[in-house]
Amino acid sequence: MAEPLTLALSKGRILEQTMPLLKPLGIEPLEDPATSRNLVLPTSDPNVRLIIVRATDVPTYVAYGGADLGVAGKDVLLEQGGHGLYEPVDLGIARCRLMVAGRPDADLEGRRIRVATKFVNVTRRHFAAQGRQVDLIKLYGSMELAPLVGLADAIVDLVDTGNTLRANGLAPLEPIADISARLVVNKGSMKLKHRAIKPMLGKIAESVDRNAGR
Ligand code: AMP
Numbered sequence: 001m002a003e004p005l006t007l008a009l010s011k012g013r014i015l016e017q018t019m020p021l022l023k024p025l026g027i028e029p030l031e032d033p034a035t036s037r038n039l040v041l042p043t044s045d046p047n048v049r050l051i052i053v054r055a056t057d058v059p060t061y062v063a064y065g066g067a068d069l070g071v072a073g074k075d076v077l078l079e080q081g082g083h084g085l086y087e088p089v090d091l092g093i094a095r096c097r098l099m100v101a102g103r104p105d106a107d108l109e110g111r112r113i114r115v116a117t118k119f120v121n122v123t124r125r126h127f128a129a130q131g132r133q134v135d136l137i138k139l140y141g142s143m144e145l146a147p148l149v150g151l152a153d154a155i156v157d158l159v160d161t162g163n164t165l166r167a168n169g170l171a172p173l174e175p176i177a178d179i180s181a182r183l184v185v186n187k188g189s190m191k192l193k194h195r196a197i198k199p200m201l202g203k204i205a206e207s208v209d210r211n212a213g214r
Helices: 013-025 055-063 074-080 120-129 163-167 187-192 194-211
Strands: 005-009 040-042 048-052 069-073 085-090 096-102 114-117 135-138 154-159 171-179 181-186
Touching: 005 013, 005 055, 005 194, 013 069, 013 181, 013 194, 055 069, 055 074, 055 085, 055 181, 069 074, 074 120, 074 171, 074 181, 085 187, 085 194, 114 120, 120 135, 120 154, 120 171, 154 171, 163 171, 181 187, 181 194, 187 194
Parallel strands: 005 048, 005 069, 114 135, 114 154
Antiparallel strands: 040 048, 069 181, 085 181, 096 154, 096 171
């Protein structure tokens, strides 16, 4: 009897783009996670179940053993520190960039600026590495609004196509990090369930390579 494994995923991009990577391993949810209200979903592999949690909660579930494995955005891991987790596979999905953005004519040099973001830790580290102190304003969404109403000089947000910035008259100003989703593993599970997890990591890495055409 193989060891049962719990995998934490969040709805949206991560769920949609992780499913095709798991399919070649024979892991498919028995009900549609996008529409199901169940938060624990059995899969076609009787030893693997999925749990559906908020994207920012995935590292917490995995670090404390509520799940053995999870898929988390690098943005979330950078912001939260990724403590208590292994991060063995870059899944190459949900790609985007973490950027400083603002009005195209924004002059951010030579003065202390205000930056609105939900990524306060990453933002503080980014500007500190340049020897700059900034005033941080924590927001939970619609960051693009902040420079438009004078709440902040700049924002730090995820940018994919740049359409959201453009639609609000903003432009990318400075890249901070390339982002993609990572497979994360509970450190205890990696030891105790090594026989189940090790081959799974190998097969997921093969799926990722096939996806990338390598
Ligand atoms: P875009 O307009 O394509 O540049 O997308 C930007 C919006 O989508 C922002 O509100 C981002 O927070 C969100 N976004 C883009 N890519 C991602 C991603 N990989 N993960 C989470 N949110 C994203």
